[in-house]
């Protein structure tokens with residue numbers, strides 16, 4: 001009897017679309033879902049001769065050719081652990097479990113170790129692109145044992161998104177590295193979304209432009225260096241109608257999140273990494289959820305009067321475009337810096353050239369800026385910060401005045417732009433040769449005898465500040 005090439009467990013949006021994508025590439029795919037009705041509904045609505053449903057784990061596992069490769073597309077956390085536990089008794093040594101969900105990388109490291117003891121191989125695979133990407137070609141970030149990745153890579157290489165005919169998949173590194181890269185990808189996504197939202201609020205609340213006019217501006221910007229998937233979908237969102245209304249005006253201003261942004265920030269704290277823009281984007285979502293408090297405060301706490309734009313409107317819009325691009329650069333610089341620190345800490349030996357190439361298509365942060373990042377890392381995998389590379393340096397040197405103008409003007413109008421603000425603070429902090437941290441050191445030594453270092457001589461010092 002024929003055995004199928006690969007199995008997918010979990011038939012919500014991601015799993016069902018991924019299974020269809022694999023089947024559309026000529027592979028035979030076994031599928032299983034905890035709730036049987038979902039499996040039946042999926043195949044009724046999307047019949048595909050290459051997808052074969054199973055209603056018991058035993059039948060599902062036995063339908064696969066050896067070594068069996070099973071992709072989990074279930075909720076991260078306990079659901080993933082439960083699913084792994086349910087299939088282990090049916091697996092043979094050298095079978096391969098691929099976790100395609102958004103698992104926390106530390107969980108992936110742990111699962112990898114636990115399964116290794118049972119001689120079962122494990123690949124933690126970040127998959128980006130949402131349901132559409134899963135169906136038509138996602139960006140894929142696999143982490144685990146390279147030899148195991150090589151066994152399964154033909155299937156995943158064929159279904160991945162393509163950029164200039166190159167598949168947006170590359171082996172990332174050992175154990176949790178694939179999920180780590182996906183986590184930071186999601187963090188960058190948070191910051192990208194937030195700076196676009198802040199740009200929208202400036203155009204709406206300072207220039208009083210309509211959604212259609214803002215969409216047209218985004219459309220124009222999307223033809224140049226700001227070109228990105230997120231700007232592209234935003235211009236479409238702004239044009240969506242519901243009856244006589246623009247749908248965007250009917251959507252509640254409270255942003256939710258599923259946790260990967262928070263993980264990225266928590267890990268930045270652990271690594272002592274100044275991930276200010278992503279952190280600020282996560283905090284902005286938290287603040288957005290305080291709708292009733294914000295409604296109350298808006299009536300009690302005063303705001304400045306809106307004054308007309310100081311320069312002409314066309315000039316201001318160009319400043320805003322430059323501010324958005326430089327902020328985006330700073331956000332990617334922070335994200336890649338975190339990847340670099342994590343790579344050293346966990347001995348992953350990440351190749352940033354390969355990672356930037358994966359991000360160029362299929363994923364949510366796909367953008368033209370990634371071509372420049374690819375070029376930087378092609379020649380130097382060890383560059384300590386993207387802002388120091390010639391291309392990004394020259395953009396920063398010519399655009400920072402616009403970022404400052406937009407931020408100072410917007411803050412004077414009483415409009416909250418936390419992520420833009422954190423971009424310029426990071427930029428200025430990073431390029432400051434002499435900071436105020438000498439005073440912090442003195443304060444720490446004063447109240448806690450924490451000691452300090454000096455610039456005029458080496459060694460560790462303590463002063464009795466009260467004498």
Ligand code: NBP
Pocket residue numbers: 009010011012013014015033034035038073074075076078079080082083100101102103127128129130131
């Ligand atoms: P969900 O994250 O909503 O998960 C739903 C699936 O998990 C269903 O198949 C469900 O089975 C299964 N499941 C749950 Br919930 N608890 C389970 C348990 N205890 N045991 C076994 N199965 C269980 O689906 P999704 O949005 O398709 O995402 C799948 C994975 O891909 C997630 O890890 C997600 O974070 C990740 N991801 C999602 C996106 C996206 O855009 N949605 C993008 C990239 C990655 P049931 O039908 O029986 O309830």
